[in-house]
Amino acid sequence: MKNMVSLKWLLARMYESDVVIVDCRFQLGKPDAGREAYMEAHIPGAVYLDLEKDLSAVVTEHGGRHPLPDIAELTGTLSRSGIGNASRVIAYDDQGGAMASRLWWLLKYLGHDQVYVLDEGFTAWQKAGFPVTAEQKVLIPAPFLATVRHNMLVEVDEVRENLGDAEVTLIDSREAPRYRGEVEPIDRIAGHIPGAINRFWAEGRSSDGKWKNADEQAARFEGLQQEGQIIVYCGSGVTACPNVLALQEAGFTNVRLYGGSWSDWISYEGNPVAAGDEEKPKGV
Incomplete structure (x- = not known):
């Protein structure tokens, strides 16, 4: 599918230089649970982006409970996370794809088409016996220039x-x-x-x-x-x-x-x- 990739697809390509894997796990009502789960185990090489701290703005009177982030701040976050215009981004979560789809949409909105959601998510990856780690990747910033749609x-x-x-x-x-x-x-x-x-x-x-x-x-x-x-x-x-x-x-x-x-x-x-x-x- 054009917006999704399978577990086996990622397993075969996870170490390719232009692939950036993003862990988007987040539990509503338990704002630290996603990052804690990431620290415990994640797909090797994955970086973590938090729904409320990275992929949303501060809540105000209007804009809803998860306002869209400021574009300049978001592009800075993406760049610091190693996501550049040439990156192939694979987003995953453990919430049925809901949180990963938020990053998918934001990147599409910023003009970045090479972004995909990992089908099935982290638990299925782990159950399949595919590699996980607690080690965190050394982040090398990449230039990201937004072309907002x-x-x-x-x-x-x-x-x-x-x-x-x-x-x-x-x-x-x-x-x-x-x-x-x-x-x-x-x-x-x-x-x-x-x-x-x-x-x-x-x-x-x-x-x-x-x-x-x-x-x-x-x-x-x-x-x-x-x-x-x-x-x-x-x-x-x-x-x-x-x-x-x-x-x-x-x-x-x-x-x-x-x-x-x-x-x-x-x-x-x-x-x-x-x-x-x-x-x-x-x-x-």
């Missing part, structure tokens, strides 16, 4: 302006009960953006933990217009990223991320909130 991102004003537009599909990537407004364990208001349909991001993987192939991903998004614009969001802009990746795998090209997502949407008084299921029956 602004069209990949939407802000709250544009989402608001597109409400009710038949040419724009809003996809909520959260679990169905949160989308329907039945429960809300994290954000202060339950529900979803009016008009959004629900496609839980984790359903992009099969029961064995592998990502579904292009045809299976296309089946998840059956009925959506290939030529239409798709805006994807979640709670804070993180787990929307694997859905963006899945949509690309399925052949959709006009896919954009609402970076602040639900937690940003509800930070503005007056933004409408919907509950229940807005899915149209097939054939309608």
